[in-house]
Amino acid sequence: MNILFEAIVSNPDDAVAAETGGADRFELCSALALGGLTPSLGTLRAVREVAAVPIMCIVRPREGGMNYSRGEYEVMLRDVEFLIEGGADGLVFGFLNTDGSLDIGRCREFLRHVERAAAGHTLETVFHRAFDVVADPDRALEQLV
Secondary structure (H helix, E strand, O other): OOOOOEEEEOOHHHHHHHHHOOOOEEEEOEOHHHOOEOOOHHHHHHHHHHOOOOEEEEOOOOOOOOOOOHHHHHHHHHHHHHHHHOOOOEEEEOOEOOOOOEOHHHHHHHHHHHHHHHOOOOOEEEEOHHHHHOOOHHHHHHHHO
């Protein structure tokens, strides 16, 4: 069995240390004390310059719940485009409804946007820690599958 070692990093120094320590992949975030937010394009490019492993970027505009306003969601879609252009190998995301259920509509819409923005390049997507707070984990897992 091959186990993937993913390290959370927030800057080039973290990336060098994590890769030296054996990380197979990074999840790049800013504001770790807030649960991880979308990294800046400058940070992504700086990490890309020092890292040979794949970089997964979180797309999360603010701390708190995973239910986003239309305006916040629009920012997330723009961030997707910048992160892809900046060299992200994948994106980490999550959308919930106010009742704690998965927002399947937003997830599907987001994934379609990622596919269009990637313009034929393969990009991995991962549903993030929003899963940890869903109201019904069994149902949510089935929906994600």
